[in-house]
Amino acid sequence: MKLESGVVEIRQAPLLSRLVCPRCKGGIHGISSGLHCKPCGLTYPTYDDVIVMVAAQTLSADSDQIPVQDKRKSDQQRLYTKVAEHWDLAAKPFSFVPNAFSFLNYGYVPTDNEQFSRVQLPEHLPNRYCANLAVEVVGQTNLTDKEVLEVGCGRGGNITTMNAFFEPKLSIGIDLCLASVQFCLGKHSQPTAFFAVADAETLPFPEESFDVVYNLESSHAYPERESFYREVYRVLKPCGDFLYSDFLMKDEFAVAIALLEDLGFELLRDQDITSNVLKSISLTAEERRHMLSEYGFESEKDQKFLEHFLALPGSDIFNDMEQRRAPYRILNLKKTR
Numbered sequence: 218m219k220l221e222s223g224v225v226e227i228r229q230a231p232l233l234s235r236l237v238c239p240r241c242k243g244g245i246h247g248i249s250s251g252l253h254c255k256p257c258g259l260t261y262p263t264y265d266d267v268i269v270m271v272a273a274q275t276l277s278a279d280s281d282q283i284p285v286q287d288k289r290k291s292d293q294q295r296l297y298t299k300v301a302e303h304w305d306l307a308a309k310p311f312s313f314v315p316n317a318f319s320f321l322n323y324g325y326v327p328t329d330n331e332q333f334s335r336v337q338l339p340e341h342l343p344n345r346y347c348a349n350l351a352v353e354v355v356g357q358t359n360l361t362d363k364e365v366l367e368v369g370c371g372r373g374g375n376i377t378t379m380n381a382f383f384e385p386k387l388s389i390g391i392d393l394c395l396a397s398v399q400f401c402l403g404k405h406s407q408p409t410a411f412f413a414v415a416d417a418e419t420l421p422f423p424e425e426s427f428d429v430v431y432n433l434e435s436s437h438a439y440p441e442r443e444s445f446y447r448e449v450y451r452v453l454k455p456c457g458d459f460l461y462s463d464f465l466m467k468d469e470f471a472v473a474i475a476l477l478e479d480l481g482f483e484l485l486r487d488q489d490i491t492s493n494v495l496k497s498i499s500l501t502a503e504e505r506r507h508m509l510s511e512y513g514f515e516s517e518k519d520q521k522f523l524e525h526f527l528a529l530p531g532s533d534i535f536n537d538m539e540q541r542r543a544p545y546r547i548l549n550l551k552k553t554r
Contacts, residue, residue, distance in 0.1 A: 229266055232389060232411035235426065239270050239419035267398055268413040270391075270421035289440045290416070294394055299519050300526060301396035304372065306512040319374035319404060320347035322434045323528055323545075324497030330490060333357055333547075336382045344374060346497040351375040352382060353493075354433050354462045354547055356486060362386045363428035366452065368417045368445070369393075369435025373401035376410055379431070389427075391415035418444040425454045436463050443476055450480045453552045464494075464538055464545040477550055486549035491538050494545045502529050 236252070238245055243256035251262040251269070262269050304318045324346030333356035338348055351374065360383035367376055370390025380388055390412045392398050401412040415421050417432075418441050430449045439445050449459055459482060465473065474484060505527050514520045528534035537543035 239421040270415040297394040298396045319372045321371040325350035325493045326496040351378045360385045365429040366427045367431045373405040420448045426452045429458045431460045457552045459550040462547040481554040482550040483553045488547045491545045
């Protein structure tokens with residue numbers, strides 16, 4: 218694929234060579250306004266150095282012009298953009314700290330629960346609890362010289378952690394939130410790490426493209442989770458690994474595992490880490506409440522969303538996890554056929 222000059226900077230070139238149209242999976246080429254798919258006629262925009270592999274109607278804020286399913290995604294984009302604004306404000310006094318405010322996950326603190334990670338993180342690593350969760354999801358999977366896709370990369374902390382402690386050959390992060398991807402490109406510039414806006418349910422990559430797909434604390438927000446699972450299976454190479462962790466309602470986990478096994482995944486690890494996540498939330502609650510008071514929003518609605526998003530003790534999310542209505546689990550799966 219050849220891009221016209223000025224479409225995106227050269228540092229994203231290795232990513233561009235891997236992309237296909239997320240709708241028809243056909244080849245794409247560069248034009249002055251972005252990337253174009255000849256087979257289905259769609260054009261995907263670029264903003265400075267950000268590649269946006271999402272159909273224009275999904276990005277639209279006009280709820281009258283898009284289907285309900287896409288409206289939910291548009292709402293998610295708006296809410297996560299609000300979170301990004303909050304994190305950016307809170308991060309300003311800590312701009313000198315590596316990876317400050319680069320994580321969105323709730324974190325992991327060891328308990329008597331069995332640990333699978335082979336990585337011993339430095340004691341004073343910034344965002345250590347969040348990095349703990351990132352490496353615990355990897356567990357004992359070998360990422361050295363592997364090509365890794367993170368779906369729902371947020372602000373890039375997971376990819377940066379994987380690159381630091383596992384040495385993958387290549388890592389690509391995608392997220393539906395433009396603001397998060399812009400932050401990743403500005404904060405986590407590395408020779409083997411690339412980021413783009415894309416939809417988890419229509420991945421813009423060819424079949425059998427990656428050795429590993431990683432998804433942490435993101436899938437609970439997907440309107441069509443089965444489509445996401447099918448896309449993960451499609452882009453994984455034979456014997457590839459799906460490293461997956463989230464909090465879902467109990468019945469949703471049962472459905473998810475059945476769907477994944479029907480697709481051809483073998484379940485290698487299924488571990489409840491709710492106690493580890495709740496301990497992390499509790500230990501960081503005071504700090505997060507301070508962030509809310511110092512860098513919250515003027516809108517009461519947006520402030521309530523942020524309180525809910527942070528899952529502070531007493532929130533619905535915290536209570537659902539604590540009562541095991543929505544356990545937090547790690548699934549490690551392998552593509553077997």
